[in-house]
Amino acid sequence: MESVIPTAPEQPADEKDNQIKSPDRRPDAPPDYNSHFVPGPPGPAVPAPAGYAGGLPMGYNSPQQPGTFFSYQPAGGAHPIQYQPGKYHMSNQPVSVTWMPGPPPIPNCPPGLEYLTQLDTIHVLQHFEPLEMITSFETNNGYDIKNNLDQMVYIVNEDTDDFTRNAYRTLRPFVLRVTDCMGREIMTMQRPFRCTCCCFCCPSTRQELEVQCPPGVTIGFVAEHWNLCRAVYSIQNEKKENVMRVRGPCSTYGCGSDSVFEVKSLDGVSNIGSIIRKWNGLLSAMGDADQFEIHFPLDMDVKMKAMIFGACFLIDFMYFERSPRRSSR
16 A cells, blocks of 8 residues: 655645745755735835935934934834823922023113112022032132022132132132123132231231123222221222222121121211121031122112122121141141
């Protein structure tokens, strides 16, 4: 009897056409794979975005048509990883800061000082620098200037090189740059170096601060006067003519209370304003993060407001700036 060899049933012609043939014809090659894939009609052609000759790779959104989700295409995969917007915190996002609305330009007012025409009180908040306490390395001071509504008015940054800061410490000459909400430098304050090893009553040893607004145009000076028991300054115009006086307390190192510097007229009778160094508890005693409150009349000349504002920083460097202690071996 003849042996019957079983054979596979014959496949239809359309399934034979869709069969994917294996390129390897060795005896141990894997069997052919039938994908059962039927290609559909071609879709409409989508033009590539401008500037991309070959289109965008998978996983990237067109700059003209931003996508709703952030997409990332892994190296060995075919499906992009999508992130839900707002679920993951982006570390490079800046912290929102509320700025005081910018007033319109005012005739005969230096650009950038329009904010001061609407204020009678400003707060000067020094940035706390823990690096100074840990490493004893003096860094540039920074300040936030705010109004009573806690809105930012200016930002003040010191611009002094590392050698000068750490060699001269509190006696260092410095440049303070005042910027507004647009990042424009609207005011510059400069303090020259004055040697204090000579007689204190000598004019060459008295501290001085020059205020420029706009930068390069001097609007006045803050000059120290020698006094045996208290801090005394004179606020001068651009011609170095005395306009007002600042009279400090007998002791500026009072613990547990505010230090008030009164702004008075030249004859000392009228009280014009004040510069108050606020007591912040342990932060004032141990850290170098002072807070000041400046008061002046609302209708005061804006240049004189800027001069009282500048006097606050000279007072801070002379009496409240604490240099980190250097470790002695």
